[in-house]
Amino acid sequence: MNIIVCVKQVIDPEAPPSSFKIDAANNKAEMKGAPPVLDPYGEYAVEASLKIKEAKGGKVTVLSLGSGLMREVVKKPLAMGADALVLLEDEAFTAGDSWSTAGALAAAVKKIGQYDLILCGREASDTNAGQTGPAIAEVLGVPCVTLARKIEIADGKAKIERVTSGGYDIVEVPLPAVVTVSNEIGEPRYPTIKGIMAAKKIEPVVWKPADIGIDTSKIGAAGRRLKISRLFQPIHEGKCELAAGETPEELAANLALKLREAKAF
Amino acid sequence: MADYRGIAVFCEIKGDKLLPIAAEGLGAGRRLADALGQDLSAIVVGSNIAGVAPQAIMYGASKVYAVDDPLLKYYQADAYVNVMEKVVKQIMPAVIIMGQTDIGRDLAPRLAFRLGTAVTMDCVDLAIDPESKRLLQTKPVYGGNAHAVFTTDTNPQMVTIRTKAMVATVPDSLRKGEVVNIPAGLQAADIRTKVINRVLEEVAGIKIEDAQVVVSGGRGIGGTEGFKQLEELAKLLKGAVGASRPPCDNGWMPDTVQVGLTGKIIAPELYIAIAISGSSQHMSGCSGSKTIVAINKDKEANIFRYARFGVVGDWKKVLPAFTAKIKEMLAS
Numbered sequence: 001m002n003i004i005v006c007v008k009q010v011i012d013p014e015a016p017p018s019s020f021k022i023d024a025a026n027n028k029a030e031m032k033g034a035p036p037v038l039d040p041y042g043e044y045a046v047e048a049s050l051k052i053k054e055a056k057g058g059k060v061t062v063l064s065l066g067s068g069l070m071r072e073v074v075k076k077p078l079a080m081g082a083d084a085l086v087l088l089e090d091e092a093f094t095a096g097d098s099w100s101t102a103g104a105l106a107a108a109v110k111k112i113g114q115y116d117l118i119l120c121g122r123e124a125s126d127t128n129a130g131q132t133g134p135a136i137a138e139v140l141g142v143p144c145v146t147l148a149r150k151i152e153i154a155d156g157k158a159k160i161e162r163v164t165s166g167g168y169d170i171v172e173v174p175l176p177a178v179v180t181v182s183n184e185i186g187e188p189r190y191p192t193i194k195g196i197m198a199a200k201k202i203e204p205v206v207w208k209p210a211d212i213g214i215d216t217s218k219i220g221a222a223g224r225r226l227k228i229s230r231l232f233q234p235i236h237e238g239k240c241e242l243a244a245g246e247t248p249e250e251l252a253a254n255l256a257l258k259l260r261e262a263k264a265f
Numbered sequence: 266m267a268d269y270r271g272i273a274v275f276c277e278i279k280g281d282k283l284l285p286i287a288a289e290g291l292g293a294g295r296r297l298a299d300a301l302g303q304d305l306s307a308i309v310v311g312s313n314i315a316g317v318a319p320q321a322i323m324y325g326a327s328k329v330y331a332v333d334d335p336l337l338k339y340y341q342a343d344a345y346v347n348v349m350e351k352v353v354k355q356i357m358p359a360v361i362i363m364g365q366t367d368i369g370r371d372l373a374p375r376l377a378f379r380l381g382t383a384v385t386m387d388c389v390d391l392a393i394d395p396e397s398k399r400l401l402q403t404k405p406v407y408g409g410n411a412h413a414v415f416t417t418d419t420n421p422q423m424v425t426i427r428t429k430a431m432v433a434t435v436p437d438s439l440r441k442g443e444v445v446n447i448p449a450g451l452q453a454a455d456i457r458t459k460v461i462n463r464v465l466e467e468v469a470g471i472k473i474e475d476a477q478v479v480v481s482g483g484r485g486i487g488g489t490e491g492f493k494q495l496e497e498l499a500k501l502l503k504g505a506v507g508a509s510r511p512p513c514d515n516g517w518m519p520d521t522v523q524v525g526l527t528g529k530i531i532a533p534e535l536y537i538a539i540a541i542s543g544s545s546q547h548m549s550g551c552s553g554s555k556t557i558v559a560i561n562k563d564k565e566a567n568i569f570r571y572a573r574f575g576v577v578g579d580w581k582k583v584l585p586a587f588t589a590k591i592k593e594m595l596a597s
């Protein structure tokens with residue numbers, strides 16, 4: 001089994017919302033005081049790949065696109081148990097939309113060559129788009145199953161439990177295929193000491209646009225089809241009426257009274 | 266570009282009924298069509314769906330394109346992408362609207378890239394730019410911490426819309442419309458995936474999507490036992506129990522009751538959030554609620570920025586007293 005997992009570095013989505021700041025002039029955002037992290041849903045995809053590797057053997061290659069990629073962030077999948085890391089690291093790759101990003105990732109997948117399964121997170125925590133996986137599938141012309149909560153490999157096929165609003169579908173797909181992974185797959189494992197030591201010894205392979213034979217007009221910001229015209233923070237008034245009271249009973253009774261006055265139930 | 270005209274809404278159905286998200290899509294589509302002075306059409310895809318087209322007309326479509334084929338009984342990306350590609354190439358709409366559902370999330374990107382265009386997922390606002398006449402597509406990003414407005418130069422302009430973010434048109438059974446049947450032209454071999462089974466894990470009682478009152482618990486509830494107390498309050502208020510992600514990840518509650526960006530988007534009359542910090546991703550799923558109430562021991566918790574009423578305190582002490590008081594009020 002050759003598995004390629006696409007995962008990126010993002011601003012920490014779980015940092016307190018109060019630390020979220022926008023640079024409106026450049027349509028960029030940051031989490032003040034919180035270091036970047038590996039995208040959480042990408043981490044679920046890494047976890048899914050390692051579960052398959054445990055069951056079936058094989059090689060897990062992690063593919064990450066961006067610039068200014070911090071090695072301790074992008075090497076985390078290696079510390080969790082992945083085997084190789086390929087970085088598409090160049091300013092030209094950045095600020096893309098799902099389409100231009102997927103184009104570059106698909107070109108890198110072709111250069112890696114052998115793959116049975118490509119895994120992505122169900123959506124990235126910054127764009128919340130959930131398009132990269134399906135887009136890679138369209139570019140490569142392979143089938144795609146999204147929102148996986150379980151993946152089993154047998155006889156050149158993947159059997160996938162796909163999350164639906166009322167439960168899940170069991171879907172079978174021939175390999176190679178793209179699968180996007182949801183949190184129901186189970187908590188990503190922590191890197192072990194042994195894993196961290198092993199990761200230290202693995203040097204990432206870094207590719208520039210020319211290395212994957214892609215024209216810079218097709219990638220990053222230049223290759224966008226979706227144009228961003230504005231980025232802003234919605235305002236929450238935040239005028240919460242707190243119930244008063246000395247004891248839990250008083251607090252509870254006062255809250256119930258407020259709700260009744262407001263005819264909330 | 267002038268060749269692309271009108272708004273088309275991909276309408277999701279269950280059995281032979283239009284889903285609420287389809288009515289919301291038609292509502293949004295109607296307003297855009299009026300702003301452009303163009304037509305609104307509906308696209309319905311499935312098997313044995315003759316009864317659906319009149320509903321789409323009732324909700325505002327003046328034309329319904331129906332693709333009815335046994336191979337379309339259940340959603341499968343390959344079948345639906347192929348069929349939609351064919352329909353869209355025939356009708357050439359300027360705008361396509363779908364729902365941000367388990368189907369829309371899968372179908373919309375595949376279709377957009379197949380058609381050589383782009384899609385903005387999970388829009389909460391849609392408008393026509395008065396000058397360019399292009400679609401302004403507003404969607405939450407960074408887990409709801411920010412909103413972004415997107416436009417495209419490519420056609421058709423595609424979006425999915427967030428559940429309950431758009432208002433449906435008032436249905437009118439006298440409205441007239443035309444139904445156009447389009448053959449699917451599918452071969453079984455076109456469909457590379459195979460659905461082996463569909464498993465429903467629905468919880469007993471009222472579904473959280475439908476409930477007027479939702480009592481939700483977070484990581485601070487600590488386990489299954491705690492959620493029993495939330496159930497008691499929910500039952501009293503004829504509501505349903507929901508959860509933030511950690512209780513679902515920990516198996517205290519089924520995944521189907523997760524509220525938030527990657528769970529259910531709900532908008533009940535009353536949302537009671539207990540031991541939930543109010544992360545932007547969680548609030549994405551419930552900020553449309555009419556009244557939000559928070560019980561949290563941390564007075565700095567983000568949830569208090571959204572809540573109308575609240576108590577700062579330990580839920581283990583406050584909740585039993587609160588439930589008792591509500592019971593007393595309801596009895597009198």
Ligand SMILES: Cc1cc2nc3c(=O)[nH]c(=O)nc-3n(C[C@H](O)[C@H](O)[C@H](O)COP(=O)(O)OP(=O)(O)OC[C@H]3O[C@@H](n4cnc5c(N)ncnc54)[C@H](O)[C@@H]3O)c2cc1C
Pocket residue numbers: 013014040041123124125408482483484485486508509510511512523524525526527528529539540541542543544545546547550560561562563566578579580581
């Ligand atoms: C891309 C992405 C998508 C996500 N999607 C979702 C989603 O759909 N839904 C979702 O919920 N999350 C989602 N998350 C996770 C989200 O970021 C938060 O981690 C999660 O919502 C936190 O859940 P919580 O509020 O229950 O837990 P915490 O943030 O840990 O908060 C627990 C709260 O309980 C309070 N508390 C503890 N004990 C008590 C007590 N005894 N009495 C009173 N209060 C107490 C604490 O003060 C605290 O405020 C997503 C994350 C990402 C990155």
